[in-house]
Amino acid sequence: MPSFTGTVPNLVDVGPLVEILISPSRAFADTVRASDPSAAIAAPLRAPAMIDTGASGTVVNPNVIAALGLSPVGSVPIHTPSTIEPLDCDLYHVDISFPNGVSFSNAVVICAPLGMQNIECLIGRDILENAVLTYIGYINQFTISF
Amino acid sequence: MTANKAHSSLAAELQTFAMHRNELLGRAKGKYVLIKGEDVVDVFEDRTDALVRGYREFGNHPFLVKKVTDVEAPLNFTSFLLSN
Numbered sequence: 001m002p003s004f005t006g007t008v009p010n011l012v013d014v015g016p017l018v019e020i021l022i023s024p025s026r027a028f029a030d031t032v033r034a035s036d037p038s039a040a041i042a043a044p045l046r047a048p049a050m051i052d053t054g055a056s057g058t059v060v061n062p063n064v065i066a067a068l069g070l071s072p073v074g075s076v077p078i079h080t081p082s083t084i085e086p087l088d089c090d091l092y093h094v095d096i097s098f099p100n101g102v103s104f105s106n107a108v109v110i111c112a113p114l115g116m117q118n119i120e121c122l123i124g125r126d127i128l129e130n131a132v133l134t135y136i137g138y139i140n141q142f143t144i145s146f
Numbered sequence: 147m148t149a150n151k152a153h154s155s156l157a158a159e160l161q162t163f164a165m166h167r168n169e170l171l172g173r174a175k176g177k178y179v180l181i182k183g184e185d186v187v188d189v190f191e192d193r194t195d196a197l198v199r200g201y202r203e204f205g206n207h208p209f210l211v212k213k214v215t216d217v218e219a220p221l222n223f224t225s226f227l228l229s230n
Contacts, residue, residue, distance in 0.1 A: 027194055031201035039206075054224035071208045073197055075154040077220040086220040088154035093197055106194050110221070122225075 001132070003145035004100035016051040016135065016142045020121060021097040022060065024068055025106055028093055042068045044097070047120035051133065051144065055124035058096075058109045064120050065092050065111045074108060096127070102146055104130070158183055159210035170214045181210040189214070 008014050023044035032039045047064055057076070074091030090111045097103040104127055114122065134143040154160060159181045163170075166186050170179055174189040178196040181187065182204055190196040193211060200209040 027198050028201055031198050032205055052225060056221035071206050072156055073200060073209060074211050075156045075160055077218060078223060079220045080223045090154050
């Protein structure tokens with residue numbers, strides 16, 4: 001089972017942070033290039049991500065989606081602590097790679113602004129449903145396996 | 147969490163979905179529908195198949211792939227990291 005282990009200075013303060021690579025999905029790239037071999041497909045981007053068991057779905061900051069040059073392929077209503085009524089957000093189709101060669105293809109992620117600096121992505125339970133997450137608070141370490 | 151309204155840019159497609167929802171529930175409940183503008187293009191068993199068809203038909207332009215369900219429960223976010 002592929003896995004990676006992250007260690008941070010203080011899990012209480014910073015949370016389970018990991019640098020991921022996010023790219024247009026291979027399905028998108030292959031299909032678009034099949035009809036137009038010269039089509040420009042964005043290279044994978046590095047982005048700091050937080051593993052968030054409080055998030056139903058995976059979220060990516062709009063600036064990352066813009067840099068990937070993707071168009072929306074869906075829409076989903078979301079609730080956050082400050083919403084009164086559900087808010088429709090666009091969905092985008094990406095591949096996500098974690099360190100140590102752990103990758104997750106065909107993720108359909110929510111595009112929404114993340115209010116905290118230095119985090120470009122929340123890894124939500126839609127991805128975690130395929131994983132084993134081990135959180136060892138007293139040594140500031142976490143492991144995710146797929 | 148900061149206040150920063152986000153809205154879907156697929157309003158036309160969502161309206162088309164709403165207009166055809168009852169008919170789609172009758173013939174494609176649990177499947178994924180591909181919609182572009184006012185057109186219901188096709189339904190698929192698998193979401194990735196619907197996305198690939200969308201890329202073939204429309205390239206890198208907006209389209210809607212949505213699961214056909216009676217009620218769509220909103221996704222929930224309990225932390226304050228997500229702005230809206």
